[in-house]
Amino acid sequence: MKTGLKFWAASLSLGLLAACQASEPAEEAAPEPAPAEFDKLTPEAAMECPVLESTGWTAWINRMPGLEDGPTLHVTGDVVLPTPGYTLELVGGIMDRAMPPGLHLKLVVTPPSEDEMVLQVLTTETVSYEAEALESGYRVIYVECAGTKLAEITDIEDAH
Numbered sequence: 001m002k003t004g005l006k007f008w009a010a011s012l013s014l015g016l017l018a019a020c021q022a023s024e025p026a027e028e029a030a031p032e033p034a035p036a037e038f039d040k041l042t043p044e045a046a047m048e049c050p051v052l053e054s055t056g057w058t059a060w061i062n063r064m065p066g067l068e069d070g071p072t073l074h075v076t077g078d079v080v081l082p083t084p085g086y087t088l089e090l091v092g093g094i095m096d097r098a099m100p101p102g103l104h105l106k107l108v109v110t111p112p113s114e115d116e117m118v119l120q121v122l123t124t125e126t127v128s129y130e131a132e133a134l135e136s137g138y139r140v141i142y143v144e145c146a147g148t149k150l151a152e153i154t155d156i157e158d159a160h
Contacts, residue, residue: 001115006156011060028120030049049147049150050111054143058153059135059141059153059156063159070134073131075153078125081123083109083120086111086112087109088107088125090105090129091106100137100138100139105143109146
């Protein structure tokens with residue numbers, strides 16, 4: 001008897017839930033606004049990522065005494081591009097909600113001008129990022145380029 005009653009109550013609850021969802025459109029949560037740096041993505045940069053290889057990524061937090069603005073996060077790495085002439089910039093992105101958080105950085109790549117002649121030679125460029133750091137530090141830093149993950153940095157050192 002108890003099993004039949006539980007089944008009937010569960011069925012009734014599901015039916016009421018479905019009726020509520022059908023009669024009232026669900027409100028979607030507004031997405032969090034992206035940082036202003038993400039507006040720097042141009043149509044050229046949003047195409048395919050031209051990075052052929054990505055190496056040597058390191059991250060550290062400068063917590064040296066006497067810093068006026070507090071601790072700073074530093075991220076550097078090398079990328080190999082098909083030709084010279086690209087403009088590269090690492091921009092800050094979203095952080096996940098874990099504690100300590102993970103930070104997503106975007107590599108914004110602007111190709112050389114079509115009017116500019118460039119050699120057809122592989123070119124290694126060093127890119128870097130510097131910004132105010134969180135007191136809690138970071139669990140992981142992801143470096144991405146046009147949706148491609150270039151690096152996942154988990155060893156983030158503190159410099160005291």
